[in-house]
Amino acid sequence: METFKSFLGGIAATVIGGLLVFYILQRQGFFDKDEPPVVIEEAPKTEIEEAARFSFYNPKLRFYETGDTSIAQADRVYQDSFPQKDVRYINWELEIQYGKADTRRPFHILAIYTQSNGEELSRLTLDTYADKDWDNSFHNWGWGWTEPGNWAKDTYTVALFIGGNEIVKKAFVVY
Numbered sequence: 001m002e003t004f005k006s007f008l009g010g011i012a013a014t015v016i017g018g019l020l021v022f023y024i025l026q027r028q029g030f031f032d033k034d035e036p037p038v039v040i041e042e043a044p045k046t047e048i049e050e051a052a053r054f055s056f057y058n059p060k061l062r063f064y065e066t067g068d069t070s071i072a073q074a075d076r077v078y079q080d081s082f083p084q085k086d087v088r089y090i091n092w093e094l095e096i097q098y099g100k101a102d103t104r105r106p107f108h109i110l111a112i113y114t115q116s117n118g119e120e121l122s123r124l125t126l127d128t129y130a131d132k133d134w135d136n137s138f139h140n141w142g143w144g145w146t147e148p149g150n151w152a153k154d155t156y157t158v159a160l161f162i163g164g165n166e167i168v169k170k171a172f173v174v175y
Contacts (some may be wrong), residue, residue, distance in 0.1 A: 059168040060095040061160065068146045074136065081173040084153050090172060091142030098130060105116050105130045109139055110161040116154050 064076040066089045073093075082090060092111060106129045113122040124144045130137055144151065151174040158168040 001058065001148055034060070042154075056096045056098050056162060056167055057071050058059070058097045059079055059160070061158070061168045061170045062093045063096075063158075063170075063172045064091050064093065065089065066091055068140065075165075080171070082151070083175050084149065084151055087147050087151050087174060088146060089141055089142040089144035090151070090156075092095040092160070093138060093140040094160055095138050098134075100135045101130045101132055104132050107162055109141075111141060112159045112161070114157050114159070115152075116156070121147075121156065124149065 001128055006133075054101060062078040062084075063080060064078050064089065065087050068089065076093070078093075094109065106127070109126040111122075111124045112120060113124075114120050124141055124143060126141045128137075128139050153174055155171055155173050156162060157169060157171045160165055162169065
């Protein structure tokens with residue numbers, strides 16, 4: 001008989017709890033008739049959204065030093081460490097691959113240079129593109145000074161972003 005009373009007590013508690021939850025949901029309008037959904041037409045894709053849908057893979061990031069003018073790719077000396085007394089601009093070169101482009105696809109590459117303490121040194125945005133029928137491309141830019149000796153001895157990191165997504169990050173040293 002004790003078991004039966006406990007059983008009935010459990011059922012009563014469950015029913016009362018359910019009624020209480022029902023009452024609360026009803027007071028908050030949970031069971032009110034739904035209004036028809038408002039249809040919002042999709043806005044045209046922005047260039048960044050398009051770039052985000054344009055899949056890049058196998059990014060390769062390399063560094064090289066220059067003065068204030070660019071040098072041909074064949075003349076670049078790639079390295080991950082630079083002597084402080086000689087270094088001027090430290091440039092990054094990004095090689096990326098993607099599926100064959102069916103049209104010219106513009107995109108931006110955001111480059112963020114940070115010091116070893118996490119302090120941001122520079123933030124640059126390169127406007128570039130993947131042309132029709134390309135399946136890979138090289139993109140480069142740099143930051144620094146015309147005269148050598150302005151870089152502090154430190155380890156720096158360059159993070160590159162396309163369409164808001166970090167695609168590659170790599171460090172270099174100025175010694």
